[in-house]
Amino acid sequence: MDEDLRAASLAALELDRERYAAAQSWRASALEFLALQPLINGEPALAAALGT
Numbered sequence: 204m205d206e207d208l209r210a211a212s213l214a215a216l217e218l219d220r221e222r223y224a225a226a227q228s229w230r231a232s233a234l235e236f237l238a239l240q241p242l243i244n245g246e247p248a249l250a251a252a253l254g255t
Contacts, residue, residue, distance in 0.1 A: 237252050
């Protein structure tokens with residue numbers, strides 16, 4: 204992670220894509236992303252997305 208978006212993007216290009224792709228599915232990535240988002244209508248984004 205880097206505060207500089209350019210530096211972070213260039214560093215991400217150096218990651219082993221096969222290793223990270225095998226370790227995390229698109230669904231898991233989406234759920235992790237939603238868990239880090241702010242509230243939607245007063246509840247966590249993940250709960251809002253899952254309807255819980």
